[in-house]
Amino acid sequence: MPPRTDFPPVRACLFDMDGLLLDTEDIYTKCVNVILDRYGKPNLPWSVKARLQGRPGPEANAIFHNWAQLPIRPEQYSADLSAIQAEQFPSSQPLPGVVRLLADLGRTRYWAAKRGDGKQTTTTTTPTTTKPNHVHIALATSSHSRNFHLKTAHLTSLFSVFSAPRRVLGDDPRIPAGRGKPHPDIFLLALRTINESLPADEPPIRPEECLVFEDSVPGVEAGRRAGMRVIWCPHPMLVREYAGREGEVLAGRIGEAGDGADPSQVGEVDDGWAEYLPSLESFSYEKYGIVVPPIEVESEECMKDRVEDAEVVIHAE
Known part of the structure; x- marks a missing residue:
């Protein structure tokens, strides 16, 4: 057709x-990588980031945590990430x-x-x-x-x-x-x-x-x-x-x-x-x-x- x-x-x-x-996409990545680095994890790859983009927060967070396997509870991750984002987002x-x-x-x-x-x-x-x-x-x-x-x-x-x-x-x-x-x-x-x-x-x-x-x-x-x-x-x-x-x-x-x-x-x-x-x-x-x-x-x-x-x-x- x-x-x-x-x-x-x-x-x-x-x-x-x-x-x-x-x-803001590079700012998002920068904020996430700060936390990943704290726990000795590799930086967020675009193969994973591509699946997070555009999705509502709860769905994106579930995909991220299944990949990252951080040794902290999701609630702690969200709180830490929000604090970093509060510093970075105003520069968008x-x-x-x-x-x-x-x-x-x-x-x-x-x-x-x-x-x-x-x-x-x-x-x-x-x-x-x-x-x-x-x-x-x-x-x-x-x-x-x-x-x-x-x-x-x-x-x-x-x-x-x-x-x-x-x-x-x-x-x-x-x-x-x-x-x-x-x-x-x-x-x-x-x-x-x-x-x-x-x-x-x-x-x-x-x-x-x-x-x-x-x-x-x-x-x-x-x-x-x-x-x-x-x-x-x-x-x-x-x-x-x-x-x-x-x-x-x-x-x-x-x-x-x-x-x-x-x-x-x-x-x-x-x-x-x-x-x-x-x-x-x-x-x-x-x-x-x-x-x-x-x-x-x-x-x-x-x-x-x-x-x-x-x-x-x-x-x-």
């Missing part, structure tokens, strides 16, 4: 955080392309704002056959509330583009126990938070109109199981771990959800629903039907009701 090419324009972008927006920074991408997507609210003030939309954008639309965004991260705040408290301008109701964290009570990534629940919930806050004249967004941004293999599978398109932008070392299996990763067919998961939810290799990017700097707006207005529109009256988004644009320059 040839890859699908007749996708509708993207109306919503759903973002993972660790290793996708922020450089956006990965290449992130600031610009979030600023651009945040600025697409202009299309809705301009229509809302009753005036005709006129811009200096490059001519396009795609109808401009507001691309809604949400955060869907397995990080629990405490770690989320440790990683983002110093980056409030960057994360202000995600309104509070559209931030779905790993300890969100609306996600059933055992249904974190690679299951689709977190992305479906993130989409729900968007649809519940759409204006009355805007139709609900369908899963195939969503684009998931992920770095982890379980996260890619979760996005595919949610019926969404996916951008896989992984750590270079993770790419090495899955060399030769990239097609399976993009199809969500690595099997991270286990034998009991619905096999009809995943895709097929080279089906056109997902792509690999080495960096978010190379993301193509045109490919996904996204039209970004020029930065000059920030000075228009209809845009002045969202000061926090303007701050994101300032940092993007």
Whole structure:
């Protein structure tokens, strides 16, 4: 079957955080290795780390402890690790392309704002056959509330583009126990938070109109199981771990959800629903039907009701 090419324009972008927006994956590894070194254990290999990425804390911890065989109770390990992370996470920074991408997507609210003030939309954008639309965004991260705040408290301008109701964290009570990534629940919930806050004249967004941004293999599978398109932008070392299996990763067919998961939810290799990017700097707006207005529109009256988004644009320059 040839890859699908007749996708509708993207109306919503759903973002993972660790290793996708922020450089936290190497920080995670550094923190874990401190404890492993205390007990004479080898550093965390990427073959194990790849299985931890994107998963909720309890599941990731179970996988880690089965491998590490530390001579301490899991509760002690968690306490020690949390203390080290509390020192390290506040140093996290956006990965290449992130600031610009979030600023651009945040600025697409202009299309809705301009229509809302009753005036005709006129811009200096490059001519396009795609109808401009507001691309809604949400955060869907397995990080629990405490770690989320440790990683983002110093980056409030960057994360202000995600309104509070559209931030779905790993300890969100609306996600059933055992249904974190690679299951689709977190992305479906993130989409729900968007649809519940759409204006009355805007139709609900369908899963195939969503684009998931992920770095982890379980996260890619979760996005595919949610019926969404996916951008896989992984750590270079993770790419090495899955060399030769990239097609399976993009199809969500690595099997991270286990034998009991619905096999009809995943895709097929080279089906056109997902792509690999080495960096978010190379993301193509045109490919996904996204039209970004020029930065000059920030000075228009209809845009002045969202000061926090303007701050994101300032940092993007």
